[in-house]
Amino acid sequence: PLVLGIESSCDETGVALVRGRELLVDAVASSMDEHARYGGIIPEVASRAHLEAMIPTIQRALGEADVDLSQIDAIAVTAGPGLVGPLTIGASAAKALSIGLNKPLYGVNHVIGHAAVDELVHGEFPERVMALVVSGGHSSLLLVDDIATDVTELGSTLDDAAGEAFDKVGRLLGLPYPGGPHVDRLAREGDPTAIRFPRGLTARKDQEKHAYDFSFSGLKTAVARWVEARVDSGLEVPLNDVAASFAEAVADVLTAKTIAACQRHGVETLVVGGGFSANSQLRDMAAKRCAEAGIDLRIPPIRYCTDNGAMIAALGSAVVRAGVAPSGLDIPVDSSMPLTTVTV
Ligand code: ATP
Ligand code: MG
Numbered sequence: 001p002l003v004l005g006i007e008s009s010c011d012e013t014g015v016a017l018v019r020g021r022e023l024l025v026d027a028v029a030s031s032m033d034e035h036a037r038y039g040g041i042i043p044e045v046a047s048r049a050h051l052e053a054m055i056p057t058i059q060r061a062l063g064e065a066d067v068d069l070s071q072i073d074a075i076a077v078t079a080g081p082g083l084v085g086p087l088t089i090g091a092s093a094a095k096a097l098s099i100g101l102n103k104p105l106y107g108v109n110h111v112i113g114h115a116a117v118d119e120l121v122h123g124e125f126p127e128r129v130m131a132l133v134v135s136g137g138h139s140s141l142l143l144v145d146d147i148a149t150d151v152t153e154l155g156s157t158l159d160d161a162a163g164e165a166f167d168k169v170g171r172l173l174g175l176p177y178p179g180g181p182h183v184d185r186l187a188r189e190g191d192p193t194a195i196r197f198p199r200g201l202t203a204r205k206d207q208e209k210h211a212y213d214f215s216f217s218g219l220k221t222a223v224a225r226w227v228e229a230r231v232d233s234g235l236e237v238p239l240n241d242v243a244a245s246f247a248e249a250v251a252d253v254l255t256a257k258t259i260a261a262c263q264r265h266g267v268e269t270l271v272v273g274g275g276f277s278a279n280s281q282l283r284d285m286a287a288k289r290c291a292e293a294g295i296d297l298r299i300p301p302i303r304y305c306t307d308n309g310a311m312i313a314a315l316g317s318a319v320v321r322a323g324v325a326p327s328g329l330d331i332p333v334d335s336s337m338p339l340t341t342v343t344v
C-alpha cells in the first residue's frame with residue numbers, strides 16, 4: 001500500500017510517500033528562519049507557517065513522485081506529541097484528504113516515528129531494538145518489540161532535552177540560536193577532560209528510581225556557574241574546553257544509560273534518531289561504546305533525523321502492514337501523547 005505521511009508537530013511541514021519500506025519522496029518546508037528571528041519557536045507563528053506550507057508541500061511531494069492523489073491507499077499524520085496549533089494544521093489536512101479520497105487515516109506518534117524512519121534507510125528492524133530519540137524537545141529511551149504495536153518507554157528526560165540543554169549552553173556562551181550545532185563545533189576544538197561537569201542523577205536513590213532517565217538542567221547550571229566564576233575572577237573563558245567538557249558529559253550519560261538498557265534487555269541493535277543525533281560527540285561515543293559492547297548501531301542520515309514526513313509515512317506504513325485498525329476521523333491531537341501509544 002502507498003502511504004502518505006504528514007508531519008507538522010513543530011517547525012517543519014513534512015510530506016512523504018512510502019510504499020512498504022521504500023521512500024518515494026520526502027518534501028519538507030521549514031519555518032526555522034522565521035523562528036531564528038525570535039530566538040525560539042512561537043506556536044502562533046509556526047501554525048501560520050504550516051497553514052501556508054501544507055498544500056504546496058503536499059503538491060510538491062506528489063509532483064516529484066509523479067503520483068496522483070487517487071493512488072494513495074492510506075494517510076498517516078502526527079497526532080502528537082508536539083505543539084497543539086501546528087499539530088492541528090496537519091491533522092486537519094489529513095482528515096480532509098481521508099474524507100475526500102475515502103481512504104483510512106492513522107494518527108501516529110511523532111517520537112516513535114523518529115525511530116521508524118530508520119527502516120527506510122537500513123531495512124527491517126530485527127525482533128527487538130532499542131531506540132534513543134534525542135532532539136530539541138525529547139530525550140527518550142524506547143524498547144521496541146514491534147514498531148507498529150509494542151513500544152515500551154524505559155526512560156526520558158526529567159527536565160531539559162539534550163538539544164535544549166545545548167541550546168541553553170549556547171546562549172550562555174553567547175552563540176547564535178539554535179546553539180546546539182555551534183557548541184558542537186567549538187567542542188570539537190576543545191579538551192573534553194578539561195572540566196569535570198556533573199552527570200546528574202548519580203545519587204544512589206536516583207540510580208535505582210531513574211536508571212534510564214536523563215536530567216540535564218543541573219549540568220547546564222553547573223556550566224553557567226563555572227563560566228560566571230571565571231568571569232568574576234577576571235579570567236578568560238576557554239569556550240572550546242567548556243563546550244567540549246559539557247558535550248562529553250551529555251554524550252557520556254546518553255550512551256552509558258542506553259547501552260546499560262540494551263544489555264539489561266538483551267538488545268543487540270540500537271537506533272538513534274531525532275535532530276540531536278547530528279551531534280558529533282554523541283555519534284563518536286555511541287560508535288565507540290556500541291562497538292565495544294557488540295551492539296549494532298543504526299543512525300539514519302541527518303535529513304531523516306530532523307523532523308520530516310518520511311518518519312510519519314514510515315510508521316504509518318508499519319502500522320498498515322501490522323493490520324492495526326485505522327483511527328477515527330474524529331481523532332484529537334495530543335500535545336503530550338504518551339510514548340507508548342503508537343496510534344490513536
Ligand atoms: P522535536 O519536536 O522532535 O523535539 P525539534 O525541532 O525540537 O523537534 P530537532 O529539529 O529534531 O528538534 O533537533 C533540533 C535540536 O537539535 C536543537 O536543539 C539543536 O540545537 C540540536 N542540534 C542540532 N544539531 C546539533 C549538533 N550537531 N550538536 C548539538 N545539538 C544539535
Ligand atoms: Mg525542528
Ligand code: FE
Nearest residue numbers: 135274306307
Ligand atoms: Fe521531532
